[in-house]
Amino acid sequence: MLPILNKEHLSVLPEKLQEVIYSELDECGQGETYLRVDNFLPQTIDELLCDIENILSDVPKKIKKRTFNITVELIQNINLHATTSAPGHLSKYEKFGFYILCKMTNFVTRITTGNFVDKAVKNDIEYYLRYLKGLSAKQMKDLYFKIFELNHNYKGGGGLGFIDIAKKTNNNFNFKFINYNLELYLFIFNATVSIEKNKVYGQ
Amino acid sequence: MDSNALKILEIKATNKTPYIKFDPNMGVLELRGRSIPENAVEFYKPLVEWLDKYAQDPKDKTEVNVQLEYFNTSSSKCILDVFKKLEDINKKPDKEVVINWYYEEDDEDMLEAGEDYQSILKIPFKMIEMEE
Numbered sequence: 001m002l003p004i005l006n007k008e009h010l011s012v013l014p015e016k017l018q019e020v021i022y023s024e025l026d027e028c029g030q031g032e033t034y035l036r037v038d039n040f041l042p043q044t045i046d047e048l049l050c051d052i053e054n055i056l057s058d059v060p061k062k063i064k065k066r067t068f069n070i071t072v073e074l075i076q077n078i079n080l081h082a083t084t085s086a087p088g089h090l091s092k093y094e095k096f097g098f099y100i101l102c103k104m105t106n107f108v109t110r111i112t113t114g115n116f117v118d119k120a121v122k123n124d125i126e127y128y129l130r131y132l133k134g135l136s137a138k139q140m141k142d143l144y145f146k147i148f149e150l151n152h153n154y155k156g157g158g159g160l161g162f163i164d165i166a167k168k169t170n171n172n173f174n175f176k177f178i179n180y181n182l183e184l185y186l187f188i189f190n191a192t193v194s195i196e197k198n199k200v201y202g203q
Numbered sequence: 204m205d206s207n208a209l210k211i212l213e214i215k216a217t218n219k220t221p222y223i224k225f226d227p228n229m230g231v232l233e234l235r236g237r238s239i240p241e242n243a244v245e246f247y248k249p250l251v252e253w254l255d256k257y258a259q260d261p262k263d264k265t266e267v268n269v270q271l272e273y274f275n276t277s278s279s280k281c282i283l284d285v286f287k288k289l290e291d292i293n294k295k296p297d298k299e300v301v302i303n304w305y306y307e308e309d310d311e312d313m314l315e316a317g318e319d320y321q322s323i324l325k326i327p328f329k330m331i332e333m334e335e
Contacts, residue, residue, distance in 0.1 A: 042241055046218065049239075062309065065273065069312075072239045072275050079241060148280065149323065160276040168312065 002093060003044070004037035013037065014088055020178060020186060021098055024112045027190075028102035031110075035100050039093035040078040040115075048075060052101060059106050066168045066193045067101070067109045073161040074113040074189060075099060082115035087181055108194045115187055122177050122185045128159060129175050132166050140166055165191050212253045220246055221271065225253060230262030235270045238278035247281035254288040261292045263299065270305040270333075271313070279316070286324050293326050305331045 001012050007025060010018045025033060034055055038044045052071055056064040078097040086096040097115035104110055117125065135143065144163045165173055169191045178186040209227040216222035221236035240246045267289060274282065286302070293300040304317035314330060321328040 045241070049218075061307070062311075065310065065312065069273060069275070072273070076239075076241055076275065076277075145319070145323070148283065148319070160280070164276050 002038050005035060007035060010037070014090070016180065017186070020114065020188065021100075024100055024114070024188065024190075027112075028100070028110065029104065031105070032103040033100065034102075035098070037098040038096075040075055040082065040095040040097050042079070045075050045079060048099060055101060055103065056109075059103065059109070060195060063107060063109060063193055063195060067111060070111055070165050070168055070191050070193065071099070071101070073165055074111065074191070077161060078113060078115045081117070081121075083118045083184065085118070085183070086116045087184055108192065111191045111193070113189050116180065116184045117177075117187045119183055119185060122187070125187065126175075126177060129162060129173075132162060133171065133173075135166075135171075140171075169193055209253070209256055212250065214249070223250055225250070225257070227257055227262070230265040232265070232267045233270075234268070234282075237272045238274040238282070240275075240278065243275065243277040243281045247278075247285065251281075251284055251288065254285065258288060258292050261295070261298055263297060265289065265292060265298070265300045267300065267302045268305065269302060269317075274316075283320065283323070286320055286326065290324050290326050299327075301327050301329065303329045303331055305333055308332055308334050 004010060004012070007022070010021055013021070021035075021037070025035065032055070034051060036044075036048055036051070038048075049068070049071065052068060053064075056067055059067075075097075079095050082095045082097055084094055085091055086093060090096045095115075097113060100110075100112040102110040102112075132140070132143075140163060144160070144167070147160050147163065172192045172194070174190045176188050178188065180186050211227065212223065212225040214220070214223040216236040219237065219240050221234050221238045224233040225231070238246075269282075289300045289302070292298055302320075304320070306313035306317060314332075317328060317330055321330075
């Protein structure tokens with residue numbers, strides 16, 4: 001069944017999930033869109049990054065590099081942290097998730113990822129991301145250094161990835177948790193990359 | 204221990220990992236390409252271990268050339284571990300380490316990343332802009 005690379009094929013997914021993905025695709029407007037619903041194992045990540053580089057070949061280098069970097073962080077997050085117990089028939093996919101890239105213009109891209117998380121970790125992620133949204137650029141940098149110098153493990157950088165995304169988007173990111181069933185939330189994350197500096201820190 | 208006893212460390216680049224070469228006879232470390240592996244700790248482990256051996260009898264001057272196109276946050280922490288090993292060498296009497304941090308023209312993110320390392324570490328950094 002996977003990968004799904006075209007919205008016409010979304011009908012194989014549960015209705016509730018289809019609605020979420022369609023809603024995110026609607027946000028892209030008329031911009032060029034790339035969709036991938038897949039099992040985010042290393043091979044999938046390789047393929048996706050190759051696709052993204054091709055799509056971004058004609059955008060300014062700064063947009064390309066930031067979009068690529070943010071994509072790497074987000075899809076590796078799915079690989080490392082998505083629950084292994086996706087609902088229904090999706091449970092056979094170890095790291096189920098989706099990725100959408102919208103080239104709004106040649107100067108603005110919008111990246112969206114979605115994956116299931118266990119109810120037990122939802123509050124921690126939400127608290128951390130809300131905290132980041134409230135930081136000034138200086139506070140963000142201070143937190144970055146604090147986490148940067150801590151010891152780390154194979155699971156990643158201990159929240160450094162979200163700080164990096166916040167820095168590269170000038171805090172222009174959003175997220176939501178959709179209550180999917182008694183045990184699971186669907187975690188949706190959006191990041192907008194723009195050449196223009198959107199001064200939204202601390203809002 | 205004679206540093207000449209150490210063999211050259213060379214790791215070929217992949218689409219997710221950088222080219223690494225450390226010639227102990229020349230005292231030159233090259234790190235080039237992209238560093239976005241899922242498991243950066245595992246990837247950088249051979250270099251970190253190799254540096255521990257090199258640090259026992261380093262050259263008077265060690266030059267480090269870092270020219271990265273992309274790196275993920277997991278790699279950024281591993282690169283910090285590598286630099287900390289080099290910082291220890293730089294603290295030794297009559298030993299010097301210089302890090303040449305290359306970044307593409309207008310790549311303010313890569314320049315900032317280099318400056319972040321520079322602000323944490325006590326090693327001379329040279330920021331070198333490359334024209335396209």
